[in-house]
Amino acid sequence: MIDDRDDAGLEALFRAARGAEAPGDDLVARVLADAAEVQAELTAAPAPRPRAGRGWLGGLVQTIGGWPAVSGVTLAGLAGLAIGFSAPDLVDSWSGGQIWTLSGGAGTMPEIGALWDGTWEETGDV
Amino acid sequence: MSQDLPAVSRLSDGALMVLFANGDPGAARALTTRLLPRALSHAARVLGDRAEAEDVAQEAMMRLWKAARDWRQDGGAEPATWLYRVVANLCVDRLRRARRLDPLDDPDAAADSTPGVEARMVETERMAALDAALANLPERQRQAVVLRHIEGLSNPEIAMILDVGVEAVESLTARGKRALGAVLAGRKEALGYDR
Numbered sequence: 001m002i003d004d005r006d007d008a009g010l011e012a013l014f015r016a017a018r019g020a021e022a023p024g025d026d027l028v029a030r031v032l033a034d035a036a037e038v039q040a041e042l043t044a045a046p047a048p049r050p051r052a053g054r055g056w057l058g059g060l061v062q063t064i065g066g067w068p069a070v071s072g073v074t075l076a077g078l079a080g081l082a083i084g085f086s087a088p089d090l091v092d093s094w095s096g097g098q099i100w101t102l103s104g105g106a107g108t109m110p111e112i113g114a115l116w117d118g119t120w121e122e123t124g125d126v
Numbered sequence: 127m128s129q130d131l132p133a134v135s136r137l138s139d140g141a142l143m144v145l146f147a148n149g150d151p152g153a154a155r156a157l158t159t160r161l162l163p164r165a166l167s168h169a170a171r172v173l174g175d176r177a178e179a180e181d182v183a184q185e186a187m188m189r190l191w192k193a194a195r196d197w198r199q200d201g202g203a204e205p206a207t208w209l210y211r212v213v214a215n216l217c218v219d220r221l222r223r224a225r226r227l228d229p230l231d232d233p234d235a236a237a238d239s240t241p242g243v244e245a246r247m248v249e250t251e252r253m254a255a256l257d258a259a260l261a262n263l264p265e266r267q268r269q270a271v272v273l274r275h276i277e278g279l280s281n282p283e284i285a286m287i288l289d290v291g292v293e294a295v296e297s298l299t300a301r302g303k304r305a306l307g308a309v310l311a312g313r314k315e316a317l318g319y320d321r
Binding site for chain 2 (some may be wrong): 019022030
């Protein structure tokens with residue numbers, strides 16, 4: 001337990017410690033030399049330049065998250081196309097037969113000729 | 127350079143940091159005048175070794191200069207608080223390294239120095255005794271006591287420096303001061319308690 005006298009003694013000791021460590025000229029000189037060196041580097045280094053302007057494609061790519069995102073989207077699209085062409089019935093079964101029903105029996109892969117003679121469009125309900 | 131001092135002396139530390147980064151020659155001297163004594167005093171009391179404290183103070187100031195480029199004048203940390211924090215961390219690193227290198231180091235060794243007869247020697251002995259007593263405290267308590275009672279910082283400032291809550295600071299300083307008083311109790315006469 002610290003009594004008042006001890007406390008006063010400690011406070012006196014703390015007071016004596018304040019400012020007891022004034023930096024010498026040598027230390028000040030070293031610190032200022034460091035400062036001059038760093039300051040020279042700071043003022044010599046050119047400010048970081050903004051990157052050269054990107055075209056509209058670059059802007060679009062950046063918007064969706066850069067080229068990695070583009071490759072992901074492209075890969076997903078190609079995979080979907082490949083599955084649709086190679087196994088259309090599988091896609092229809094995943095939809096629970098909804099595509100077949102909504103297409104009015106034309107299914108997911110109409111005859112290619114139906115695309116321009118209009119029969120696929122006419123028979124479809126959609 | 128001396129002509130720049132009156133103008134810069136009215137500026138805040140944060141404004142001086144921005145000036146420094148912009149190449150103002152007076153800013154470094156003004157910041158050194160204001161902050162180096164605090165860094166040195168803090169390090170000297172925590173480490174109990176003047177030479178080590180000078181190294182730490184110089185290193186901390188070097189980090190301050192390097193931080194100037196990204197210093198934000200508004201809303202950023204106060205340079206003094208930032209510097210105290212760097213000093214605190216550098217001191218902890220040195221203390222831990224020293225403990226690893228010399229685990230049998232006697233913290234009271236400095237207190238056993240030969241007593242002097244001149245006033246300067248008495249003061250030196252008092253500081254040595256204080257440093258030895260501080261060395262007995264756990265690191266966080268020591269930092270908190272030095273920052274509160276010697277550097278005169280507020281508890282919220284210390285909380286930021288030590289990265290703890292204000293209540294923790296109050297507890298650290300109270301326990302630290304109590305422990306310090308207990309360690310120094312046997313040296314009252316030498317320390318001038320009984321005068």
